[in-house]
Amino acid sequence: MEIRDLPHVPLFRGLAEEETALALAALNARRLPFRRGRQLLQAGQCTGRFGLVLAGRVHIEHLDVWGSKTLLGQAQEGDLFAETYACLPHEPMLVQVTAASDGEALFLDGALLLAPGSEPWRQQLTRNLLEIAARKNLELARRNLYTxxxxxxxxxxxxxxxxxxxxxxxxxxxxxxxxxxxxxxxxxxxxxxxxxxxxxxxxxxxxxxxxxxxxxxxxxx
Structure with a gap:
């Protein structure tokens, strides 16, 4: 996925190409290529940044102290990961994010997104992020039903x-x-x-x- 395609992903839905460019600059966006098996975020760390998958897949996993791994979900092209922790930057992560394939992610600063501001792009992104978080909560509820x-x-x-x-x-x-x-x-x-x-x-x-x-x-x- 190229940067010009971002207005078509859920986080940037409703933004024009120019607004997307403004948002990326304001949120200190950084691209990160990754290889399969790489840990993008580790359990126990705190993060103020969240990721958007541009290509490939990542797994969200929980690893207990005995090494038993539970797969909680995955993020594919256009999906977010770690956005909840980016909104709570002092909260240690209970999960790890591992690359399930080769790919690339775009990391954005959560604190900069939530900072006070009246820019139209900021208001739209915040609404989009809230909707994405709500849908993920539903998915977690579904997984509870499955297990x-x-x-x-x-x-x-x-x-x-x-x-x-x-x-x-x-x-x-x-x-x-x-x-x-x-x-x-x-x-x-x-x-x-x-x-x-x-x-x-x-x-x-x-x-x-x-x-x-x-x-x-x-x-x-």
Whole structure:
């Protein structure tokens, strides 16, 4: 994604190209290329800057003291990450941001965005940021629903049902690979694979490498 494309991403929606350029200068925007596996932000650190993915993907992860990793979400091209912490610059991060592929991010200063000012671009960006934060809160609530069932089959059913509704079809593409899906649902990878294989044998779904087709409405578990 080029800088000229920014008015089409959610954060800059409603801004003209000239206003976008003013905002980038005022927010001390910096581009950062990254390679897969690089940690862009570490748990425990404080940050006053948040990122916008220009290319590639990053994962938002929680790593406990025993090294167990939980995948909380991902940010793709046009998505933000760490915006909540940038608005609370003295709050240590509870998550880490890791590059899931090669790519590039644009970092912006949160304090400069929230500083008093009457510029039209500032008001529009603040509204856009509030809407993005609200949508992310909804996504976290959805994840709580996916991980509420006690069985792995129940979690898979809840998540796949939501993906089917979102895509408007019983056939959809998974946003995660098998290990990432296990991390996202908070289950063991081998146990997840076993459950998916059993559900396929039961005729409930057909699995591709990253695709799923639900054969019958998932049972309530």
């Amino acid at each position: 509420a069932p006690k069985t792995i089959r129940g979690r898979v059913t809840a998540y796949f049902s939501a993906l089917a509704v979102k895509s408007g079809s019983l056939r959809f593409t998974l946003p995660y690979d098998r290990q990432q899906l296990a991390d996202y649902l908070g289950v063991d990878r081998s146990a997840l694979s076993s459950t998916l294989s059993q559900m396929q044998r039961d005729g409930l779904l057909v699995l591709g490498r990253r695709t799923v087709e639900l054969r019958t409405p998932p049972e309530t578990l």
